């Protein structure tokens with residue numbers, strides 16, 4: 001989508017492919033689009049044409065092999081990517097088919113284009129989006145062979161310190177551009193799975209893809225802003241917009257700098273036990289902050305926040321757009337969408353009448369099963385979002401096996417519907433449940449054998465275990481997830497997941513609480529999901545504890561009879577609601 005303002009500023013919306021802000025002059029990389037020539041060769045021209053093709057193929061392979069050498073210093077991902085190009089270029093079936101065409105009198109360029117077209121058409125027809133995106137690999141190799149046939153190679157030098165605008169960008173271009181300190185990328189095509197996008201993220205270079213006709217619309221040397229968080233490209237910005245983005249760019253750099261020391265560090269205890277750190281988010285923009293802080297995925301998207309935001313149940317398309325925004329910003333990191341947890345103190349539209357005791361009423365999965373129309377729409381929207389294979393679905397407030405089984409059946413029904421409609425989705429999309437009722441924790445061994453992952457919601461697990469309204473100040477002194485009963489349920493859940501061989505995380509507030517880290521590590525939790533600003537502090541704490549000490553600590557906690565005793569063992573008498581975060 002393009003908007004042209006009266007000041008000649010163009011604002012274009014594409015797909016955010018690599019986070020960050022880049023501001024600079026455009027370098028438009030236009031390659032002649034090769035077209036099929038109808039000519040037929042004379043008999044004597046055939047050997048010349050065969051030799052020309054052999055030389056071009058040789059030059060292409062040499063260029064690719066040189067790029068592999070360059071890649072050895074940069075990224076191992078790139079090596080395998082370029083190796084896959086070499087495989088395409090040297091595929092004997094493909095090359096002998098091209099040679100066969102030339103021998104029949106077809107000029108080399110036409111033979112190359114026609115043969116690659118056959119393969120591209122097959123890939124385009126694939127249901128699997130990953131396979132479809134491989135069309136670009138074929139296109140890159142084809143463009144290179146054609147360029148070599150025309151004795152024309154791209155001049156990378158001009159791209160230094162600028163924003164590259166191109167139809168597509170190959171990984172080997174990326175390597176050269178990185179060396180020249182290219183500021184950002186804008187491309188016309190390219191899925192977020194494309195190798196070049198993976199590289200842009202690896203190299204930390206902001207990129208927006210999928211801007212149609214970018215190479216026609218954007219002129220070389222014009223000032224361009226690339227907002228790789230939102231997927232926006234602004235050409236010839238007005239002064240105010242430019243200043244706003246200069247400030248945003250500076251803030252991003254400063255923020256990264258402050259937290260930078262820990263961002264790239266592993267989340268490993270002193271004795272080498274690795275944990276996964278994910279983020280809880282309520283909106284697409286929060287994903288950016290989480291990624292900047294180096295999270296390893298989004299462990300909880302509270303999708304009911306979309307309902308709160310728009311005040312009604314959205315259509316499948318509206319939901320899909322919101323979920324995609326989140327999943328694409330996080331890609332390739334996994335994102336766990338929790339189905340609407342409506343009811344209780346949250347969004348209440350659609351609850352048929354006033355409930356005396358809403359926290360124990362039609363909440364979470366109970367409401368979703370009561371309104372299968374709303375639930376199925378959401379499942380379909382999340383499945384639609386799953387095509388890139390980085391999406392998981394999580395069920396809130398499960399307390400009976402029947403709820404889980406009916407929900408699973410509805411997911412299968414939605415998959416069948418989408419498959420029938422020819423919609424692309426991940427047929428293996430992982431399904432998990434939240435353990436936030438005592439029933440779910442006690443039944444965890446059964447549930448764990450029927451799902452792909454568990455996630456412990458300590459906020460509600462405490463509320464329901466202690467029969468204490470989490471929002472009621474009058475009983476706030478009782479509401480504490482550090483109560484031994486809650487801790488035991490957490491430990492039972494972790495054990496059930498371990499036995500079933502599935503991952504288990506904690507996504508309730510306890511995950512980010514300073515006093516709880518050692519206990520959770522000692523219990524055997526390997527994944528924690530917290531709000532983005534807590535990520536680095538939590539990483540800092542994990543890196544400063546020893547797993548062996550934590551295990552010893554948990555042995556002592558298992559002897560505790562009261563919340564106060566638990567805090568005493570943890571060396572902190574401070575209630576977690578009073579805060580108490582340590583500083584980085």
Ligand code: PEP
Pocket residue numbers: 302341436456457458459460461507508509
């Ligand atoms: C929880 O209950 O711990 C949880 C993460 O879910 P929510 O806070 O959204 O109820």
Ligand code: MG
Pocket residue numbers: 436457459460
């Ligand atoms: Mg909850």
